[in-house]
Amino acid sequence: MTTCVPKVFAFHEFSDVAEAVADYVVYAQNIALRPKESNNNSKRPSISSTSVVNNGNNLNAPMDGLSLDKSSRSSSRSSSTTSASTSISHQSTVTVNKLKRPKEIRFKIAISGGSLIQVLHEGLLKRTDIRWDKWDIYFADERLVPFESSESNYGQSKRKILDLIDTEKYGTPNVFHIDESLIDDPQECADAYEKVLIKGFAGRDSVKLPMFDLFLLGCAPDGHIASLFPNFQDNLREKYAWVVPVENAPSGPSNRISLTIPIICHSHRVSFVVEGAVKAPIIKTIMERPEKGLPSSIVNEGAAGRVSWFVDDDALNDVFVLKKKYKFREVGSSNTTT
Numbered sequence: 592m593t594t595c596v597p598k599v600f601a602f603h604e605f606s607d608v609a610e611a612v613a614d615y616v617v618y619a620q621n622i623a624l625r626p627k628e629s630n631n632n633s634k635r636p637s638i639s640s641t642s643v644v645n646n647g648n649n650l651n652a653p654m655d656g657l658s659l660d661k662s663s664r665s666s667s668r669s670s671s672t673t674s675a676s677t678s679i680s681h682q683s684t685v686t687v688n689k690l691k692r693p694k695e696i697r698f699k700i701a702i703s704g705g706s707l708i709q710v711l712h713e714g715l716l717k718r719t720d721i722r723w724d725k726w727d728i729y730f731a732d733e734r735l736v737p738f739e740s741s742e743s744n745y746g747q748s749k750r751k752i753l754d755l756i757d758t759e760k761y762g763t764p765n766v767f768h769i770d771e772s773l774i775d776d777p778q779e780c781a782d783a784y785e786k787v788l789i790k791g792f793a794g795r796d797s798v799k800l801p802m803f804d805l806f807l808l809g810c811a812p813d814g815h816i817a818s819l820f821p822n823f824q825d826n827l828r829e830k831y832a833w834v835v836p837v838e839n840a841p842s843g844p845s846n847r848i849s850l851t852i853p854i855i856c857h858s859h860r861v862s863f864v865v866e867g868a869v870k871a872p873i874i875k876t877i878m879e880r881p882e883k884g885l886p887s888s889i890v891n892e893g894a895a896g897r898v899s900w901f902v903d904d905d906a907l908n909d910v911f912v913l914k915k916k917y918k919f920r921e922v923g924s925s926n927t928t929t
C-alpha cells in the first residue's frame with residue numbers, strides 16, 4: 592500500500608469539531624444542489640415530490656415523481672401508449688418524453704453511528720442553511736437491534752437529529768433505514784438494504800455504484816469504520832456487494848450490516864470525524880502505518896484526494912501527521928475545492 596496523506600483538520604475542542612463538520616456538510620450540500628438546479632427548475636414537469644421515508648416512517652412510498660422505480664417507469668410507458676388516442680394526453684406524453692423526466696437533485700449523504708450522531712446534533716441543528724427537504728439520508732451501517740434501542744444508529748439519529756428538525760421551516764429529509772423486521776437475519780437485512788440503495792440511486796449513476804455526495808464515518812478505538820472490522824478480511828475485500836451482513840462483531844451489538852469499501856470510496860467526499868484521547872493509538876496506526884491495512888487506511892488510499900479527517904487534538908496526541916486549519920466557508924458559499 593502506498594502512503595496516502597488525507598487532509599487532517601485539527602481542533603482544540605469537541606464543539607469546534609462539530610461546527611467545522613457542520614460547515615463542511617453544508618458546503619457539500621451546496622455543491623451537490625447548486626450546479627444543475629437552475630437548469631432543471633425551468634424544465635421540470637409538474638410532478639410533485641413525495642418522500643420515501645419522512646423521518647423514517649414509511650419505507651415503501653415512492654421516492655419522488657422524478658425518480659420512479661422500474662415498475663412505475665414501465666407503467667408510465669404503457670400509459671403513454673394507451674393515452675395516445677386523445678390529443679391532450681398525447682401532447683402531455685410527448686412533453687414528458689421530451690423532457691426526459693429530469694431527476695430532482697438531492698443531497699445524498701451516508702452517516703455512521705456512535706459519537707458522530709452527537710457531533711451532527713450539535714453542529715447541524717443550529718444551522719439555518721440546511722435544505723433538509725433536499726436530503727436523502729442513508730446509513731453507513733446499522734446494528735441489528737430494535738430502533739428503540741440506544742444502540743440503533745437509525746434510532747439514535749432519529750431521536751437526536753431527525754425528530755428535532757424544524758420541518759415547518761426547513762422541510763423533511765428522506766431517510767432510508769434498514770427494515771426493522773429483518774434484524775434477526777443479517778443476510779436478509781443486508782440484501783434488503785442493498786435494494787433500498789439500488790432504488791434510491793437508480794438512474795443517477797447507472798447503478799454501477801451509488802455515489803454519495805458525502806460519506807461521514809467515525810472510527811472506533813479498535814479501528815472499525817461503519818461496521819467493517821479490521822480482522823474481517825472477507826468484508827474488507829468485498830468487491831461486488833454494496834451491503835454486507837456482519838456477524839460476531841467484536842464490539843457492540845454482534846449482528847450488523849455495513850456498506851462496503853467500494854461504496855465508501857466511490858463517494859464524492861469521505862470524512863472521518865474522530866475525537867478523544869482513547870482514539871489516539873488507532874489514529875497513529877492509521878496515519879503512520881497504512882501498510883497495516885486498517886479499514887480507514889484502505890479508505891484513505893481508495894478515495895485519495897477526497898478524504899478529510901476532522902479530529903480533536905486529544906485524538907492526535909503523538910500522531911505524526913500534517914495538521915491543517917479548517918477554513919470556514921461563508922454561509923451559502925461553495926466556491927472552494929476541498
Ligand SMILES: O=C(O)[C@H](O)[C@@H](O)[C@H](O)[C@H](O)COP(=O)(O)O
Pocket residue numbers: 703704705706707731732733734744808809810811812815816817818843
Ligand atoms: O455502528 C457503529 O459501530 C458505528 O457506525 C461505527 O462505525 C462508529 O462510527 C465507530 O464505532 C465510532 O464510534 P464512536 O465515535 O462512538 O467511537
